[in-house]
Amino acid sequence: QYDVQLENVTKRFDDVTAVDDVSLSIERGEFLTLLGPSGCGKTTTLRCIAGFETPTEGDVYVRDDRVNRVPPFERDTSMVFQSYALFPHMTVGENVAFGLKMQGISSPRATDGGTVSRASGIRASLDNLIGRHGNEEINARVTEALELVELPGFEDRMISELSGGQQQRVALARALITEPAVLLLDEPLGALDLKLRKNMQVELKNLQEELGITFVYVTHDQEEALTMSDQIAVMNGGDIEQLGTATEIYEQPETEFVADFIGETNLVRGTYRETDTGAVIETDGLSFAVSRDNDVTSSSASFAIRPEKIRLGDDARGQDNEFRGEVVEEIYKGNLGKFVVRLENGQQLTVDMQIRDQGAYRSTGESIQVGWSRENAVV
Ligand code: ADP
Ligand code: MG
Helix, strand or coil, X not given: CEEEEEEEEEXXXXXXXXXXXXXXXXXXXXXXXXXXXXXXXXXXXXXXXXXXXXXXXXXXXXCCEECCCCCHHHCCEXXXXXXXXXXXXXXXXXXXXXXXXXXXXXXXXXXXXXXXXXXXXXXXXXXXXXXXXXXHHHHHHHHHHHHHCCCCCCCCCXXXXXXXXXXXXXXXXXXXXXXXXXXXXXXXXXXXXXXXXXXXXXXXXXXXXXXCCEEEEEXXXXXXXXXXXCEEEEEECCEEEEEECHHHHXXXXXXXXXXXXXXXXXXXXXXXXXXXXXXXXXXXXXXXXXXXXXXXXXXXXXXXXXXXXXXXXXXXXXXXXXXXEEEEEEEECCCEEEEEEEECCCCEEEEEEECCCHHHCCCCCCEEEEEECHHHCEC
């Protein structure tokens, strides 16, 4: 059962292709993250799901309805904007209540980063809303939404009095008050400092599990994506390069881009050749053992190896890949050592190592065995 489906969605702005033939199915109750660098098309994809953009080509489905031409307020979705797009001269309660109306107004993109000065007009439509729903019902729903985001009793505060973290919660309450099937969040924690961001990551994840609704979450922060998501879609240049769980994305990156973007990695390019026991990638006189990969179609290929998968010293002996190297840099100390080692052919590798006793510590200039298992080298 899918809550959101994109089928071959392309979105062009004049000569810019922001989203390039994206297909994606998001299951009910899933926490899916669109992850990628700035400009890769995350926001545009999210806005196509929300209805603030119409795809140039392809189809968008929410639940079982094709919604290409359905305006945002008639979709079973709700969006938390990157800059919150709150009304600074209105109370928290008014802002949250406006969520019920919000879906009816035109694209708030214009308010991104700016403030909204049309408070009087907005008040008028809020009065209209109150007229239609009745004050009590609205108040009850505002109270409930504020409790959900842990701001109980904040109804009468002004937005301008709130901290960034509290504003973020108000934006969340405003999106949740409509009880959407799908919540769309565009870098919602981007403006918060690191400690608050970490706390909110856990809270948002808990909230999503508690509510059981589908979250589509946008971030450029790979650590955030790895922490929170059931599924991660890694985007690059308008395209999804890989879709998978955090573990799949981290352990089995399918492209150089994914390997490089997610976590730290050593990338080695060379010539791929199959052997009796598997395959090798050769470069500058060294031959690296890798697993045979049926997807390799050209002789030039690369493999990625994570810094923590490389062993040094006695640990390196007997591995499928074993080389002589020299420590050229020690990056920091403590119980996790980070080293740069140079192999005989000049290839440099970053190595992370748990230091169990100080005897295991390596110093710059030291000559050392370097090794890893071919299973850990991802072609
Ligand atoms: P992200 O959210 O990943 O940073 P966006 O979806 O905002 O990326 O943008 C993807 C690309 O589309 C960028 O090159 C951006 O400049 C362009 N773009 C986005 N929105 C518009 C627009 N309304 N008009 C023109 N170009 C746009
Ligand atoms: Mg964006």
